Amino acid sequence: MLEVQNTGMAELRIGDKTIELPMLEGAEHEGAIDIRALRKETGFITYDPGFVNTGCCKSDITYIDGEKGVLRYRGYDINDLAEKCEFVDVAYLLVHGTLPNKEQHDSFSAHLNNHSMLHEDMRHFFGSFPDHAHPMATLSAMAVSLSSFYPELEDTSKQENIDYKVTRLLSKMRTAAAFSYKKSIGHPIVQPRHDLKYCENFLNMMFSTPVNNYQVDPVVANALNKLLILHADHEQNCSASVIRMVGSADANLYASISAGICALWGPLHGGANQHVIEMLERILEDDRGDVKKVVARAKDKNDPFRLMGVGHRVYKSYDPRARVAKQMCKDVLDQLGVSDPLVDLAQELEAAVLADDYFQSRNLYPNIDFYTGLTYRAMGIPTNMFTVMFAIGRIPGWIAQWLEMKEDPHARIGRPRQIYTGPVHREVH
Numbered sequence: 001m002l003e004v005q006n007t008g009m010a011e012l013r014i015g016d017k018t019i020e021l022p023m024l025e026g027a028e029h030e031g032a033i034d035i036r037a038l039r040k041e042t043g044f045i046t047y048d049p050g051f052v053n054t055g056c057c058k059s060d061i062t063y064i065d066g067e068k069g070v071l072r073y074r075g076y077d078i079n080d081l082a083e084k085c086e087f088v089d090v091a092y093l094l095v096h097g098t099l100p101n102k103e104q105h106d107s108f109s110a111h112l113n114n115h116s117m118l119h120e121d122m123r124h125f126f127g128s129f130p131d132h133a134h135p136m137a138t139l140s141a142m143a144v145s146l147s148s149f150y151p152e153l154e155d156t157s158k159q160e161n162i163d164y165k166v167t168r169l170l171s172k173m174r175t176a177a178a179f180s181y182k183k184s185i186g187h188p189i190v191q192p193r194h195d196l197k198y199c200e201n202f203l204n205m206m207f208s209t210p211v212n213n214y215q216v217d218p219v220v221a222n223a224l225n226k227l228l229i230l231h232a233d234h235e236q237n238c239s240a241s242v243i244r245m246v247g248s249a250d251a252n253l254y255a256s257i258s259a260g261i262c263a264l265w266g267p268l269h270g271g272a273n274q275h276v277i278e279m280l281e282r283i284l285e286d287d288r289g290d291v292k293k294v295v296a297r298a299k300d301k302n303d304p305f306r307l308m309g310v311g312h313r314v315y316k317s318y319d320p321r322a323r324v325a326k327q328m329c330k331d332v333l334d335q336l337g338v339s340d341p342l343v344d345l346a347q348e349l350e351a352a353v354l355a356d357d358y359f360q361s362r363n364l365y366p367n368i369d370f371y372t373g374l375t376y377r378a379m380g381i382p383t384n385m386f387t388v389m390f391a392i393g394r395i396p397g398w399i400a401q402w403l404e405m406k407e408d409p410h411a412r413i414g415r416p417r418q419i420y421t422g423p424v425h426r427e428v429h
Contacts, residue, residue, distance in 0.1 A: 091396035144258035178205035233397025309370030
């Protein structure tokens, strides 16, 4: 990790008192003001709902430039990684800081294969969930339960234990996700296979049955590989911040990941790709695909309707992941020979948004969720599994964030302040 540079001092004046606060600069010349001494020196705190202007840590994992539409993992551009790498290699990169050589790749892949099966007692958990249970609920429960089944991995002081945890989580969460889907449709569980790669194994566990001769389509496997890479990390987003917050209390990795899964479940975070599909279906059914009407509703401040998959907290230009996802969606549909009216509707809606000054003046562009759900749909992934797919891809980033937080000498237990607005002192009579 590069040292953050001190570039001078900023002055803050409160009444007749002036204090100096250090000015910092990151690797990509992003500026910050160190306010750690603010309350001690002045008695004041900052007020920043949603932590929009607050940096909670120093990190060398992911870099985003929202104005220019740049996303890099450990310095590598997201387009380059999606085009040239396997998801397993990107997972290794996020956790270890470098792309693996062949020996490291083979060793990491072997660990993933060896840890892919679930403890037999864990499998019984699936029988306790109702068939209609959302797969994200099942996945979060399975994540936290791993700490009970594998307590020997609590020691994070040994590097081999950390590597063991990483491959165990990556592999078992993939298996648990596929099992949760099988449980939801009443199908028998399909065990992982030693002869299949990471993405192929997941697809086989999802779609193979005793009565079909399922063969993994390389087009679908390649698309899944890219989708997982696009989702692998995204700096200090809601779920990553939750994981750091939970982990700052010295909670174990499994509990922290479980909390991150729950955060991702929200429709304003990872659940957005599912809601994009549901929105498009409603537009097609209720509004007969009338894009002009839908755009007008989205611009009406008195109408609660909102365009899902449009706009982003960080990106003020086109989401670089969305460009990859859009082209991949087109390629998958073309190669599979699939025709989907929702894709046609999405493209028409995107064109309307990009041509409308209302959205452009507010820097509202399609984000990654706009096309990923459509691609998953073409691949045969059911809608309620979309957020699970997001979670599987994001696990390497979550692990990297947790490990970085644990190794940060400046890390403290997360404890935001507040501005109290309740009653002043009262007495009980």
